[in-house]
Amino acid sequence: MNERNLTDTQTTNDGREPMTVYQSPLMASYEKEMAGYRPQPSPGDVGPSKRRNGTSFAAYLTSFLVGAMLVGGFGYAADRGNLFGGQAPAAEASGSASEAAAGITAASVKAKGDIATVFETASPAVVKIENYAVPTYSMRSPFGGRGGGQQRQASEPVLAGSGTGFFFSTDGYILTNEHVIADADELKVTVEGYDEPLTAKLVGSNYELDLAVLKVESPDGQAFPALELGNVDQTSIGDWVIAIGNPYGLDHTMTLGVLSAKGREITIADEQGDHTYRNLLQTDASINSGNSGGPLLNERGEVVGMNTAVNSEAQGIGFAIPSSTIKEALNELMNVKPAVS
Structure with a gap:
């Protein structure tokens, strides 16, 4: 009241x-x-x-x-806020009886450990992709005039860009963004556990969907760690999501956020004009240059999206291609139905 x-x-x-x-x-x-x-006091009344x-x-x-009651209330607040030091009260791990009765679910203190486990399990399947291209130089004709330009290529490819990818099958198939591998003359993939980068070949790509599949061979014949493509329809707005990638060359960087929205449409200007992406996931997990092609994972370590773009004029607005779009495109990208592990 x-x-x-x-x-x-x-x-x-x-x-x-x-x-x-x-x-x-x-x-x-x-x-x-x-x-x-x-x-x-009253008239005539002198005693109690x-x-x-x-x-x-x-x-x-x-x-x-x-x-x-007042002292007890303060003691409860002190316990909940851990005002006097010591370990956090056990009630925070599972929620108090009053919270349960009210339908409130408290965040588990085990969440940190669970996220660490997801990273530890998923990280080996995340790779760094380097795009090497032979640069082309334009030269003027020594005789002047129009149309006198010449094209001269360097003899060796140079690093043109880098991004992220992840194994989705144990036999060396990698998913990434098409814009990560576009115009490459050579693709190098750094895999955890190997001293030297592996050379990858392009299996298939789709510019409109911004998806590509690469293939590397195992030098020692061992199977590669792989991530499972999850069901994005089972995710809800507000669910925790984890991004792993190589932003600015900082390999295997993990960032954490929530699924902010579904079904987003954005338009990005590239060398071929305006590129419109549809049905994207939105997240506030930090995504930067170099994260493109990396996995967006749910709390079970399943891939629910591929990190693709970020609004550079804002904070906490990143976008990912949903796993449903990836699954639909895999048959086309590989020409055969892959065995997704």
């Missing part, structure tokens, strides 16, 4: 108008019981009244209970 809706009207002994006092529920109860204990003698114990008891 609102404090302003609880009133107590007191009448003075000198004939003045009644005075209305606003009280809290606890204070109102306290004052009501103590009213009989307060001295109220019978009512005061009969209710003094109840008044003291009420006063004690009010004080106990």
